[in-house]
Amino acid sequence: MTDSTTKKPASESPLKRSRLTTGVAVDLIDMNKWYGDFHVLRDINLQVPGGERIVICGPSGSGKSTMIRCINRLEEHQSGRIIVDGVELTNDLKKIDEVRREVGMVFQHFNLFPHLTVLENCTLAPIWVRKMPKREADDVAMHYLTRVKIPEQAGKFPGQLSGGQQQRVAIARALCMNPKIMLFDEPTSALDPEMVKEVLDTMVGLAEDGMTMLVVTHEMGFARQVANRVVFMDQGQIIEANAPEEFFSNPRHERTKLFLSQILH
Amino acid sequence: MTMSEGELAVAKIAFVRDTVIDPRKPPIAMTGPWAWLRERLLSTPFNVVMTILVGSLLAWVGYELARFLLIDAVWTGVDRDACREEVQKRAIGACWPFVWERLNYFTYGSYPIPQRWRVDIFFAMLAIGVVWLLSLNAPRRDLGAIYFFVILPVTSFILLSGWEAIGLSTVDTSLWGGVLVTIVVASVGIVVSLPLGILLALGRRSDMPAVRMASIVFIEFVRGVPLVTVLFMASVMLPLFVPEHLSPDKLVRALVGIALFASAYMAEVVRAGLQSMPKGQYEGAMAVGLGYWQMMRLIVLPQALKVTIPNIVNTYIGLFKDTTLVFIVGIFDLLRTIEVSRIDPKWAAPVTSTTGYAVAAIFYLVFCYAMSRYARVTEERLAKSDKR
Numbered sequence: 001m002t003d004s005t006t007k008k009p010a011s012e013s014p015l016k017r018s019r020l021t022t023g024v025a026v027d028l029i030d031m032n033k034w035y036g037d038f039h040v041l042r043d044i045n046l047q048v049p050g051g052e053r054i055v056i057c058g059p060s061g062s063g064k065s066t067m068i069r070c071i072n073r074l075e076e077h078q079s080g081r082i083i084v085d086g087v088e089l090t091n092d093l094k095k096i097d098e099v100r101r102e103v104g105m106v107f108q109h110f111n112l113f114p115h116l117t118v119l120e121n122c123t124l125a126p127i128w129v130r131k132m133p134k135r136e137a138d139d140v141a142m143h144y145l146t147r148v149k150i151p152e153q154a155g156k157f158p159g160q161l162s163g164g165q166q167q168r169v170a171i172a173r174a175l176c177m178n179p180k181i182m183l184f185d186e187p188t189s190a191l192d193p194e195m196v197k198e199v200l201d202t203m204v205g206l207a208e209d210g211m212t213m214l215v216v217t218h219e220m221g222f223a224r225q226v227a228n229r230v231v232f233m234d235q236g237q238i239i240e241a242n243a244p245e246e247f248f249s250n251p252r253h254e255r256t257k258l259f260l261s262q263i264l265h
Numbered sequence: 266m267t268m269s270e271g272e273l274a275v276a277k278i279a280f281v282r283d284t285v286i287d288p289r290k291p292p293i294a295m296t297g298p299w300a301w302l303r304e305r306l307l308s309t310p311f312n313v314v315m316t317i318l319v320g321s322l323l324a325w326v327g328y329e330l331a332r333f334l335l336i337d338a339v340w341t342g343v344d345r346d347a348c349r350e351e352v353q354k355r356a357i358g359a360c361w362p363f364v365w366e367r368l369n370y371f372t373y374g375s376y377p378i379p380q381r382w383r384v385d386i387f388f389a390m391l392a393i394g395v396v397w398l399l400s401l402n403a404p405r406r407d408l409g410a411i412y413f414f415v416i417l418p419v420t421s422f423i424l425l426s427g428w429e430a431i432g433l434s435t436v437d438t439s440l441w442g443g444v445l446v447t448i449v450v451a452s453v454g455i456v457v458s459l460p461l462g463i464l465l466a467l468g469r470r471s472d473m474p475a476v477r478m479a480s481i482v483f484i485e486f487v488r489g490v491p492l493v494t495v496l497f498m499a500s501v502m503l504p505l506f507v508p509e510h511l512s513p514d515k516l517v518r519a520l521v522g523i524a525l526f527a528s529a530y531m532a533e534v535v536r537a538g539l540q541s542m543p544k545g546q547y548e549g550a551m552a553v554g555l556g557y558w559q560m561m562r563l564i565v566l567p568q569a570l571k572v573t574i575p576n577i578v579n580t581y582i583g584l585f586k587d588t589t590l591v592f593i594v595g596i597f598d599l600l601r602t603i604e605v606s607r608i609d610p611k612w613a614a615p616v617t618s619t620t621g622y623a624v625a626a627i628f629y630l631v632f633c634y635a636m637s638r639y640a641r642v643t644e645e646r647l648a649k650s651d652k653r
Contacts, residue, residue, distance in 0.1 A: 074548055101554040111549030115568050115647075124563060125553035157649075177553060 020050040022086040025181050025212040026071055031080035033066060040066055042236045044080070050180075053213045055223040055244075058233035059259060064216045067233070068183045071214065072103045085180055101129060104174030108186040110166045112158040118145065118169050119154040122176045130177065137176070144172040148202050164195025168202055175206075182206065184215040218263060224248065232256050333358040334623065348614040359620045363612040370606060371624065374442010374597045380434065383424050384445050390417055391452065399639060401646070414456070425449075438516035442597030444628070446516070450523055450588040450598065451632075455581055457524040462531025467561065469536055480532070487529035492590055495522045500594040519591045527584045534576040538569035571647045578640035582633045600625050 026048040033041040041063045048054055056064045069075040070082060073089050073096045082089040084099045113121050122141035126132040132140070145151045148168035150161075158166050167187055174182060184203065188196045200222050207213055207226040217223070223230050223244050230247040232240045232255075240247070240256045248264075251257045294300045306316040337358030339348050346352045348360035364371075373381050394417050397409035425445075427435035441449070468480030487495065499522035500515060507513075513521075542565055550560035570577070592601040603621040606612075 072552055074551060097554060097556060100552060103552075105552040107545060107549065107552075109545050111545035111552075113546065113549065113564055113568075115571070125555060128559050128563065129554040173553065 020085050020180050020212070023050055024048070024083070025050045025052070025085055026214065027081070027083040028067075028070075029081040029083070031067075031070065031077050031082060033063075033070065033075065033077045040236050041070070041077070044238060046231065046238065046241070048212065048214065050212055051210050052228045053207050053211075053226050054215065054229050054231055055227040056214065056216045056231045056233060057218060057220075057223070057259075057263075058239075062233040063236040064233045065185050068185060068214050068216055071181075071183060072100050072105055074105075101177065102180045103183060104177055104179035104181070105183045106167070106170050106174055106185065106187045108189050110158070110163075110170045110190075112166055112170055112173070114158050117155055117157055118150070118161070121158065121169060122173045125173070125177050140178075141172070141176050144175045145169070147175070147205075148172045149198075162195060163191045164198045167191060167195075167199045171199075171202055171206070181212045181214070184213065184217065186216050186218075188217065188219055220248070220264060232259065234259070333619070345610075345612050345614045345617075348612070348616055348620075350615070357614075357616055359623060360612065360614060360616045361620070363606075363614075363617055363620060364624055366612075367602075367606045367609075371443045371599060371602050373445055374602055375440040376436060376442065376445065377434075377440065380436055383433070383436075387421050387424055387445075388448070390421065391448065418456075438514050439595075441516065443602045444599050446591070446596060447588050447599040449516075450520060450591060451585045453520050454523045454527045454584045454588070458527035458531045458580070458584065459577070461524070461528035463535050463566065465528060465532035466535035466539055469532065470539060484529045484532050487526055488533070492523070492526050492587055493593055495526050496590060496594050498522070515594065516596060519594055519596055523584070523588065523591070526587075527580065530580050530583075531577070534573050534580055535569065537576065538571075538573035539565065541572055542569050571644075574640050574644050574647070578636055581636055585633060585636070586629060599628060 024047060026046070028044045028046040031041060031044040032039070044067060046054075046067075056068065058064050066075055070077050070089075071084060077089075085102060087095055087099055089095060089099060112118075113124070116124065119138065119141055122145065123134065123137035126137040126140060127134055142151055142154065145154055148171055150165055150168055150172075153161055153165060153169070158169065161169065171187075187203070188199050191199060196219070200219060203213070203215070203222065204226055213226075215222070215227075227244050229241055230244050231238055232247070232251075232253070234255050240251065240253045242252075247256075248260065251260055307313050335358070337356045339353075339357060339360050339362060342348060342360075342362040347362055348357055350357045369378075369381070373384050376384055394409070394413040397403050398406065398413045403409060423431075423433065425436065425441070426438065427433040429435060465480050465484055468476045469484065471477045471480070496519055499518040503513075503518060546564055546568065547560065550564040555563065589598055589600040591598050592604070597605070603625050607618045607621040609617075
């Protein structure tokens with residue numbers, strides 16, 4: 001039974017990058033969100049074409065994490081529209097599942113499943129959500145674990161790995177679902193300084209492959225290197241969005257200038 | 266100590282170690298029995314006193330138990346005279362011949378003697394099921410689960426209550442008794458309460474108001490009344506509302522009562538486990554596309570149940586002992602058969618009651634301790650993934 005899956009021709013390989021069905025990966029239109037009375041996201045308009053890498057930065061509490069968490073409906077928005085690769089997010093659970101299948105997410109605190117091995121963390125969703133045979137899921141997982149350079153840790157539990165290794169597993173776990181879009185929510189903020197680079201290198205590799213990425217981060221070096229656009233947020237609003245060269249050398253808004261002066265030294 | 270000028274100059278620069286310090290023995294013994302004694306039992310004068318006090322207490326209790334159960338015990342005899350001090354002219358401990366004679370009654374209750382092989386087969390099947398399901402290296406544990414949760418209940422039911430069509434005479438549940446009833450009630454309670462408790466706990470944390478309200482009302486209502494009341498309601502109130510011929514069997518009613526009661530407690534135990542789970546686990550599961558039931562089954566419950574194992578087993582042990590309360594509605598569980606036997610005039614002696622209760626104590630202790638040990642082993646096994 002498994003023979004047919006392992007002898008598939010390369011063109012049908014599960015490792016092939018799935019293509020966006022529309023040109024626009026993410027479209028946020030007049031989106032608003034409140035926590036109780038607190039207006040946390042205000043009239044957000046952001047269109048991300050397929051293949052674009054967006055870096056979102058801003059002071060803490062500016063709503064940047066909340067914004068990307070709305071894209072896979074970990075947070076609910078109250079008004080406006082969110083369209084992810086042609087699928088609009090509403091209360092329809094089917095649509096939400098559809099979007100989550102195609103959008104990978106990497107969290108600040110990794111959120112690996114501690115009771116499962118690294119390999120099982122990676123194969124869980126392909127097996128249960130994509131209904132992939134276990135053998136094939138193992139192959140896919142090992143491919144991505146090799147890609148993030150930790151295939152030898154496949155049999156260990158997440159708690160036995162360093163922070164940087166855990167975050168790379170989390171990236172591999174998301175990639176195993178063959179997502180069209182990747183969201184990164186401060187992926188290096190919880191890491192010891194000497195581990196930041198290994199995670200950033202992995203993300204740079206991903207960007208070079210043409211993955212559509214939305215990255216919330218304070219790593220301005222990463223933004224300069226891979227971003228097509230840098231989005232600056234403050235108080236729940238998008239203040240400025242620009243190509244990185246322009247953004248860093250010639251910030252327009254006062255708030256942006258202040259922020260950059262504080263984080264670039 | 267004096268330093269030459271060269272050495273002083275070196276001391277001003279950064280420190281660099283030029284020799285390796287070899288490991289040395291600790292000044293006092295840190296391992297071995299003596300160290301253990303000193304650390305655990307004799308660390309302070311207060312602890313020395315406590316050690317002596319507790320040690321003497323344990324020795325006294327141990328000696329008294331051994332004296333009653335073994336040293337002074339009566340091992341053979343045909344009636345009460347064997348166990349009476351004034352007849353035997355010696356100190357008398359446990360009256361074991363009374364237990365030997367009544368052992369069958371303790372085990373089967375009034376189950377008809379020619380049919381007791383059916384109970385033996387039930388015990389054997391249950392033992393096989395428990396070992397199959399609980400031993401980790403047993404083969405085909407998936408089949409074991411089907412056997413335990415599907416085949417065993419059905420065949421046990423047919424075997425114990427009878428099915429005339431295949432030649433097994435019907436045995437009314439009012440004749441069941443002793444260990445048989447205790448085991449049946451406890452296993453049904455244990456097997457039903459966990460899944461039901463999990464569903465109630467999930468219901469209580471559900472986003473759907475109707476489901477949440479129903480779960481809360483059930484849990485709070487059942488927890489808010491004593492088990493004795495639940496049993497009374499099941500056996501006295503139910504017949505008032507349901508016509509006689511529709512009213513379920515007395516034992517079934519008690520079973521349902523106990524199972525529901527245990528489920529309500531289990532629900533709160535499981536809920537505590539669910540609440541101990543970090544939000545990130547839910548988010549991680551949702552972000553990879555798992556649905557609600559997949560997330561619960563694959564990610565949340567395995568971890569939540571792991572942290573609640575001590576509490577789950579605590580509830581199980583409580584449930585196992587609570588089964589004795591079914592005597593209130595006239596069901597003869599083990600304790601009740603002992604109660605009935607100890608007032609038998611044939612064995613009337615001062616030590617008869619104590620002996621009977623000792624049997625009950627040993628029986629419950631063995632089962633509860635076994636549960637406790639198994640839980641401990643499971644915890645240790647599951648804790649492996651937590652180790653760094």
